[in-house]
Amino acid sequence: MKTFIQIQRYGDYGDREPVKAEGATQNQADWPLWEVFIRSKMGLDHKHVGSLHAADAQMAIENARDVYTRRQEGISIWVVESKYIHASNPDEAASFYDPANDKVYRHPTFYDLPDELKAM
Amino acid sequence: MEKQATINLEQQFQDRVDQDIRIEPKDWMPEKYRQTLIRQISQHAHSEIVGMLPEGNWITRAPSLRRKATLIAKVQDEAGHGLYLYSAAETLGISRAEMIDQLHTGKAKYSSIFNYPTLTWADIGAIGWLVDGAAIMNQVPLCRTSYGPYARAMVRICKEESFHQRQGFEILLTLSRGTEAQKAMCQDAINRWWWPSIMMFGPADDASPHTAQSMKWKIKRFTNDELRQKFVDICAEQVKILGMELPDPELKWNAERGHYDFGKINWEEFWQVISGNGPCNKERIAARVKAHEEGAWVREAAISFANKRAQKQRPAVA
Amino acid sequence: MFHLTLHLADDALIIGHRNSEWTGHGPNLEQDIAISNIALDQIGQARNFYQYAAELCNNNREAYTKFISSPAFHQVSGPIDEDDLAYLRDAMEFRNHLLAELKKGDWAVTITRQFFISLYQQLLYTDLQYSADKRLAAIAEKSLKEVNYHVRWSGEWVIRLGDGTEESHRRMETAIDQLWPYVGELFVPADFQLEAAASGLLKNPEYYRQPWLEKTGAAFEQAGLMLPAPNWYQKGGKQGIHTEHLGHLLAEMQYLQRSHPGAQW
Numbered sequence: 001m002k003t004f005i006q007i008q009r010y011g012d013y014g015d016r017e018p019v020k021a022e023g024a025t026q027n028q029a030d031w032p033l034w035e036v037f038i039r040s041k042m043g044l045d046h047k048h049v050g051s052l053h054a055a056d057a058q059m060a061i062e063n064a065r066d067v068y069t070r071r072q073e074g075i076s077i078w079v080v081e082s083k084y085i086h087a088s089n090p091d092e093a094a095s096f097y098d099p100a101n102d103k104v105y106r107h108p109t110f111y112d113l114p115d116e117l118k119a120m
Numbered sequence: 121m122e123k124q125a126t127i128n129l130e131q132q133f134q135d136r137v138d139q140d141i142r143i144e145p146k147d148w149m150p151e152k153y154r155q156t157l158i159r160q161i162s163q164h165a166h167s168e169i170v171g172m173l174p175e176g177n178w179i180t181r182a183p184s185l186r187r188k189a190t191l192i193a194k195v196q197d198e199a200g201h202g203l204y205l206y207s208a209a210e211t212l213g214i215s216r217a218e219m220i221d222q223l224h225t226g227k228a229k230y231s232s233i234f235n236y237p238t239l240t241w242a243d244i245g246a247i248g249w250l251v252d253g254a255a256i257m258n259q260v261p262l263c264r265t266s267y268g269p270y271a272r273a274m275v276r277i278c279k280e281e282s283f284h285q286r287q288g289f290e291i292l293l294t295l296s297r298g299t300e301a302q303k304a305m306c307q308d309a310i311n312r313w314w315w316p317s318i319m320m321f322g323p324a325d326d327a328s329p330h331t332a333q334s335m336k337w338k339i340k341r342f343t344n345d346e347l348r349q350k351f352v353d354i355c356a357e358q359v360k361i362l363g364m365e366l367p368d369p370e371l372k373w374n375a376e377r378g379h380y381d382f383g384k385i386n387w388e389e390f391w392q393v394i395s396g397n398g399p400c401n402k403e404r405i406a407a408r409v410k411a412h413e414e415g416a417w418v419r420e421a422a423i424s425f426a427n428k429r430a431q432k433q434r435p436a437v438a
Numbered sequence: 439m440f441h442l443t444l445h446l447a448d449d450a451l452i453i454g455h456r457n458s459e460w461t462g463h464g465p466n467l468e469q470d471i472a473i474s475n476i477a478l479d480q481i482g483q484a485r486n487f488y489q490y491a492a493e494l495c496n497n498n499r500e501a502y503t504k505f506i507s508s509p510a511f512h513q514v515s516g517p518i519d520e521d522d523l524a525y526l527r528d529a530m531e532f533r534n535h536l537l538a539e540l541k542k543g544d545w546a547v548t549i550t551r552q553f554f555i556s557l558y559q560q561l562l563y564t565d566l567q568y569s570a571d572k573r574l575a576a577i578a579e580k581s582l583k584e585v586n587y588h589v590r591w592s593g594e595w596v597i598r599l600g601d602g603t604e605e606s607h608r609r610m611e612t613a614i615d616q617l618w619p620y621v622g623e624l625f626v627p628a629d630f631q632l633e634a635a636a637s638g639l640l641k642n643p644e645y646y647r648q649p650w651l652e653k654t655g656a657a658f659e660q661a662g663l664m665l666p667a668p669n670w671y672q673k674g675g676k677q678g679i680h681t682e683h684l685g686h687l688l689a690e691m692q693y694l695q696r697s698h699p700g701a702q703w
Binding site for chain 1 (some may be wrong): 145203423425429
């Protein structure tokens with residue numbers, strides 16, 4: 001079972017040396033990574049849009065404005081340094097999310113309401 | 121026992137790919153998959169960043185205020201695309217600094233097209249129409265690629281790219297309706313950019329041993345030659361709107377195949393440019409290295425300032 | 439009015455052009471994008487002012503074109519547009535401040551120059567948005583939103599570099615030294631500014647000197663930088679007597695328009 005993916009696509013012309021992915025030293029002068037969340041329209045939740053580098057929070061917000069809202073995508077920006085993001089472990093996905101499968105009462109279509117009732 | 125466990129993980133991974141379920145950063149993935157993605161995404165990012173240079177070359181000489189503004193916006197978009205892609209690669213455990221180092225030291229490659237010079241204003245139009253056109257054709261299928269962060273970055277990029285291609289075609293269209301000198305400028309740019317553009321799809325299928333496997337893995341939906349043919353068919357029609365010609369005497373509609381036939385590609389040139397012998401390879405990398413080195417004190421100052429402020433805000437421990 | 443509008447347009451175009459020289463060459467991707475955004479704002483402002491100047495010119499062609507001697511400009515057939523004003527005037531017909539045309543230098547020079555000009559524009563546009571001339575007022579109101587952000591962005595960078603590393607501090611001092619002789623011109627009125635002040639269009643720029651010094655001083659204090667003493671200053675930009683840099687900038691910017699007279703792009 002050694003046939004993993006050999007991708008030959010756009011931009012892939014092979015390397016002279018294999019890419020080093022781990023154990024590389026991080027220069028102290030490199031700006032930390034931040035995750036960016038943007039609220040697009042009044043009333044919608046902030047949504048993760050990507051990440052960027054910045055020296056501090058103020059700069060991260062300004063960079064996010066310039067990078068992720070060039071086409072008026074947002075009206076509110078949150079940033080958080082990526083190292084502070086705690087994520088669930090995908091191996092535990094079953095215990096995390098499956099119990100919600102049978103809680104249909106959390107979903108609006110569970111409720112049988114008369115058709116005359118509009119916009120709810 | 122341990123080996124058995126790995127095979128199961130690999131099987132599960134493959135099942136997910138088969139079912140079109142996206143692979144996400146924290147999911148288990150074969151090391152080879154991760155390495156291949158890092159290489160691929162970073163090369164794509166490098167292409168965006170190096171690609172800023174040939175077009176940026178005309179920002180200060182753009183012939184009208186409107187053209188100047190749209191060109192700045194376009195080159196700036198490319199910086200954004202590079203940034204999205206570097207970010208996607210960073211989810212795989214490599215830092216942007218490492219990737220940039222690989223570019224600057226010549227370990228990582230980028231699209232060979234950006235090693236050609238931009239000699240006239242019409243080149244800006246030709247790049248938009250042909251180079252961005254070829255890029256879009258290559259990139260749209262990547263919106264469905266198996267790695268989630270890469271696919272999401274590509275969705276963003278594809279949305280923005282269509283503006284670039286339209287901008288390029290409009291530049292050429294204006295030239296094609298202009299003075300004799302402008303028409304000649306337009307045809308000349310098409311002549312110089314056509315062949316490098318169709319080389320962008322990569323080696324022919326019979327010289328591209330991984331294609332079959334990638335297709336089986338649903339990573340590639342079309343082969344290099346399929347995409348190239350599609351591009352030639354589209355451009356052969358669009359060039360008529362410009363009243364210009366593609367520089368290929370063998371280009372001819374083949375009713376039987378339902379496609380345009382076209383001439384032989386000079387693959388020797390392709391491999392030479394890829395391996396560093398293009399007209400601008402050294403200049404492009406030198407320009408990137410210069411910007412990076414001259415920016416070093418700026419980046420250091422910003423981090424030093426941030427650290428100082430963080431120290432000040434921390435309450436003194438009694 | 440025509441000269442005032444051209445002056446505002448020229449300032450925005452020339453500094454926008456200088457900032458756009460960073461596109462593709464910034465200290466990192468994020469700042470490359472940031473400075474390009476500012477260049478885009480400035481070129482957008484320039485276009486608004488030029489479009490208005492072109493209208494003024496077309497409405498009273500004889501009165502205004504006599505101020506422009508470039509033969510290329512006089513060969514334009516039909517109405518004048520924004521590009522004729524930007525691409526077909528010679529250096530001596532440009533009315534921008536000298537500060538705007540100086541070379542982009544390193545990041546410290548670019549940041550410091552941007553901060554100086556943005557602060558000045560902030561004061562100016564804040565008043566101009568209430569000008570008796572509705573067109574200028576509308577352009578100022580729209581531009582002010584952008585300029586407020588430029589002040590904030592460049593001001594933060596001034597503080598960051600001033601209080602960053604020894605090297606960045608030293609580079610900021612060098613930049614201030616280099617730019618300071620060109621600051622005085624911002625506050626000395628040209629004839630067209632005196633006329634505008636007399637007709638109530640705009641305040642005499644002398645009026646902005648004190649608030650400008652106070653705001654700059656406040657930022658410098660946070661940055662640990664010294665505000666230089668008032669000294670001899672260079673002037674002439676608003677009268678068309680420029681530094682050597684502008685001629686080169688225009689030669690590059692204008693060459694395509696000039697070598698293909700009358701062509702559409």
